[in-house]
Amino acid sequence: MNIEIRVVVELIDQQFRLFEHSFKNSNVETRTELALSEEKVNDFYSKDLKKARCAGLLVQTCNRRLFIVHGEQVDLIQQKIQSELNLASETMEVKHGNEAMRYFLRVVSGMESQIYGDAEIAGQVRKSFFTAKEFGCVSGLLEKVVTLGIHTSRTVKRIDPTTFRSHSVSLATAQLLKFQSPKNILIVGTGEIGKRVIHHVSRLEDIKAEITVANRTSKKAEDTALRYGCKVIPFANWKKNASSYHAIVLALHSMEAIITKEVDLHPDCHIYDLGVPSNVRSVQRGIHVMDVDTISEAYNAVHNAQVVMAQSDHDHIIGAAMEALQRWSKARRAKDLIDGIGMQSEQDYYGLHSNSSLAHVFFSKVKAEPQACVAKLWLDAVAQNFDEDIQSAAL
Known part of the structure; x- marks a missing residue:
């Protein structure tokens, strides 16, 4: 049972995918050919994502074109993008699930920029996010990942201002x-x-x-x-x-x-x-x-020599951000579970165990603070075996 719960927490969502052409796999000439006009950007949000019933975001800067897509038919979006790239599809970088989320956090923080520590990328991502939101193309997970990315960007700027506050x-x-x-x-x-x-x-x-x-x-x-x-x-x-x-x-x-x-x-x-x-x-x-x-x-001929020693410390910040994302995912899953259980009357659950006052406290706290405390309450309850029937419902 514990192993199954751990897997759910670690694999946040495999339907979260990232596609990218950047300075790492495409020169300026190729990126120029791949650059989308405003009309095509609008089509991506208003047509492609809607047709595939996916949430998504497009970040287009001078050194990268990056898509993140989340939804059950994400394969349709990948096929659509690759069908328009011809030979360029061979160099498109594709990442799935947690790997995609971790990489995106690094991008927003400036750790995957052409100039390490780029201070401008977070603002460009924020602008793209608001565009996606205007088109109604944002899911809860997508919004959480972007928000966490912006927060991580602020964290690295505060912890290491020499590297992250001005370089661009x-x-x-x-x-x-x-x-x-x-x-x-x-x-x-x-x-x-x-x-x-x-x-x-x-x-x-x-x-x-x-x-x-x-x-x-x-x-x-x-x-x-x-x-x-x-x-x-x-x-x-x-x-x-x-x-x-x-x-x-x-x-x-x-x-x-x-x-x-x-x-x-x-x-x-x-x-x-x-x-x-x-x-x-x-x-x-x-x-x-x-x-x-x-x-x-x-610029990097001088700049990179100054930051190479600090990169391992920056990786710890990304790791902490991923742990926060996993906790959020755990809480969201637990909330969905409790919402399902809540469809039945509390009286039915009171009859499952003699300690009805404990169940009453449990449900009261869940209703009052579902996002903040439901995961802890639920996992503590499972660990203590305070109600075997609720455990069975979860499994």
Whole structure:
């Protein structure tokens, strides 16, 4: 009996699955081809998940495209994703059950990022979660895993702020700009990533360059410029003036490349392309172009040496989070069991054992605090054999 209960606790839910293409198995070109448009993202939530009667979440960033799916027909979603990938399906990483949950916790915490300790991934996951919730595609388990992931991210930031509080692709870009020391910088895109690049650049005293921003929505560009003391150039005009800039940071999401050979650039220009899909298709000869992979590799040459010794401690945090998830799963299963037992009258149960007052206390506490205490009450009851008939009902 104890062995069966232990198995239930350890295997939280095998219908929880994770599919991923990331920097680990796909280069920027492949990730660009796999990037989903807003229309396809909406179809995933409104059509694919609904048809399969599954809950799900899609996280799409510059270095990964990750699906987590939970439901009885999760195989249909996997087949759908693989059917659209062609040869790329051979490199898609697939994880099941507890392994998928543990890996997802590491992703949200920044432990599986291209730059170890990425501080931005948790916010991106949170944003994706709210999108899934708007479409009604969130289950209780999915919500618990995401919530626990966000909490774990905060925990690692608090315990090891040196590793987890600031490192990101945007910080890496700012550091490379410091080494380049350009005369001026154009930042195209003032969304979350673009603003973070500007923030990091503004905090580096070694960067003396004049900063100009451009954004499709002019109000956002003006607000950002006012906050950080930058200049603004209309989005429609920046390509015409691109040859004036020694460094250009492309921090916007576009399904089409925005820099091609037709755009005249300064001979010494460095381009930092933070977009996936890639914002650069081709450039004139001699122009330096760095994408998210090469930016991360350059930054990691220094950063990884600093964090390798601390990774074992970080694994303990993930282990503690998984234990918390198992306790929650145990409580949920016990609550479902008690709800089933509760369909019969309490009077029927009182007749099963002479100690009716003990049964009354048991059911009263279950009704008052089902999530918090039902698992402990139930397992304690089983261990003490206080009611053999209730044990039989459970089995």
